[in-house]
Amino acid sequence: MVILVVSAMASTSKLLYPYLNNGLDENIRERYREISKYMLLNVGEPENWGQNSQVTPETFGLAKAGAFNAYELDVDKVSRLNSENLYALSYADIFLALKMSDVSFRIEIKPIFEVSINLTASFNETDSKIYQFEILTEKHGSRVQANLKCYIIAENYFNITDTVQSSGRTSLNITLSNNVNGPALLIVLAKSIYEQGITSFSAYAFAHNSAEPHPKGTFLKLSPVNYNLTASFLHSEIVLQDAYALTFNYNSSLTQTGNNSQSATYNIPRFLDSSPIIIVVTGQNSTDFFIEWTAYPQIPFRIGADFSNSQTLSNVFSYTYTVSIDSALYQCNIWLGGPNQ
Amino acid sequence: MKNQNKGQIRIIEAFLAVLIIFSAFAVSANLTVSQKETRHNELAALGLQTLMKLDSDGNLSCLIDSGDWFSLREALKLALPSGVVFNLTVYNEQMQQVNTEVISNGAFSSQDIAFIEYLCTSENPVFRCYILHFYLGVAS
Numbered sequence: 491m492v493i494l495v496v497s498a499m500a501s502t503s504k505l506l507y508p509y510l511n512n513g514l515d516e517n518i519r520e521r522y523r524e525i526s527k528y529m530l531l532n533v534g535e536p537e538n539w540g541q542n543s544q545v546t547p548e549t550f551g552l553a554k555a556g557a558f559n560a561y562e563l564d565v566d567k568v569s570r571l572n573s574e575n576l577y578a579l580s581y582a583d584i585f586l587a588l589k590m591s592d593v594s595f596r597i598e599i600k601p602i603f604e605v606s607i608n609l610t611a612s613f614n615e616t617d618s619k620i621y622q623f624e625i626l627t628e629k630h631g632s633r634v635q636a637n638l639k640c641y642i643i644a645e646n647y648f649n650i651t652d653t654v655q656s657s658g659r660t661s662l663n664i665t666l667s668n669n670v671n672g673p674a675l676l677i678v679l680a681k682s683i684y685e686q687g688i689t690s691f692s693a694y695a696f697a698h699n700s701a702e703p704h705p706k707g708t709f710l711k712l713s714p715v716n717y718n719l720t721a722s723f724l725h726s727e728i729v730l731q732d733a734y735a736l737t738f739n740y741n742s743s744l745t746q747t748g749n750n751s752q753s754a755t756y757n758i759p760r761f762l763d764s765s766p767i768i769i770v771v772t773g774q775n776s777t778d779f780f781i782e783w784t785a786y787p788q789i790p791f792r793i794g795a796d797f798s799n800s801q802t803l804s805n806v807f808s809y810t811y812t813v814s815i816d817s818a819l820y821q822c823n824i825w826l827g828g829p830n831q
Numbered sequence: 832m833k834n835q836n837k838g839q840i841r842i843i844e845a846f847l848a849v850l851i852i853f854s855a856f857a858v859s860a861n862l863t864v865s866q867k868e869t870r871h872n873e874l875a876a877l878g879l880q881t882l883m884k885l886d887s888d889g890n891l892s893c894l895i896d897s898g899d900w901f902s903l904r905e906a907l908k909l910a911l912p913s914g915v916v917f918n919l920t921v922y923n924e925q926m927q928q929v930n931t932e933v934i935s936n937g938a939f940s941s942q943d944i945a946f947i948e949y950l951c952t953s954e955n956p957v958f959r960c961y962i963l964h965f966y967l968g969v970a971s
Contacts, residue, residue: 523873559883559887561880561884602910603909635905682909683902684902684903684909685890685910686890687884687888687890688906688909809873810877810912811877811880812880812881814884814887817887819884819910
């Protein structure tokens, strides 16, 4: 009898242990899910903390104030999460504003599909050079059918291609006259043919009558906030030339609204287009021509804790959301983790 | 007399032991259900959010109005994360199936399927209302 009771108790505890443990995990998973939703559905405090570059939020939230739809994020709040932005929040700022001392997090916002550009060949003509590019639009290796709009920018040169329909892989020839000086920048904006709100973009800098282009962010730090662009100089001998705002359907030259020895500012127009705005600024550093670019909202980015090698954290859960920023759709991934229990 | 009592106590003990074992099974079965419910809730939330986003610019009702089932399937495939399997059925107000093609990206490989019912209204001058039954599962 004693053996029967003891074995019953032992088997009970053995049977229940994993389920009780999983039950605890499920509670944490549920709590973290609510926290991730809170981050995306709450506007934060003050509610316009994104637009005011000098303000650090007291309460964290990425939703657009007065948004008509759920999961509609504020373009400036999102941009201020990118470390490339001069007014970016630090992890500590967000951690304090979230007011949850036992939760570590990581936030990633990116286009729903990727655009990749490869220079496959170039041919010299008598007075020009032809560059052959391969443009891929893919989501996790699967091809995405999309309409493509391409912009080519070089020194005193600006050109737009007609919209090209791509089945996921397309070839594009760009002809640049020998009179044009590089480096040149090819910008590709892609829009899904099935859902106009799903857009993506990429840029490719290449040499043309010039030395190889420098990496992005060598000469300028571009910080778009509240439809104003601040171009901060990273070298002392910089002279700016042209600035452009580009979307899938529209484009505009930007007018400088102010400058000093360290930076220049521009107004960014508000386009009625479900597309990110690509901002391009050209200039000279001493005698070298350069092109810098960024996107508004300033994506893709990742901010927060790196959970990949963490030994001290357990119960890391990830959540995926489709969010909209100025009527374009993006993917937002949020990872949340807590201390080992 | 003493031996008779001993027998009764053993019967009670055996009964209690059996009760403990069965309660263990009963409790663990319920815990498993709650885990499945959490996963279902997450999938259902994801599906609902995706339909809402596609509907926010009127594209969802536009695709249904035009009967462009292929484009609707591709839009859902693109908007949902990889690894999520779905099946969508569109009904009119009389609950008659409207879609003439299967709107799905594959077969469900498990029993864990989330279900969402979504109401979509047409932006056409002629008012139409569609009832969407959206099933989601995780690909194996």
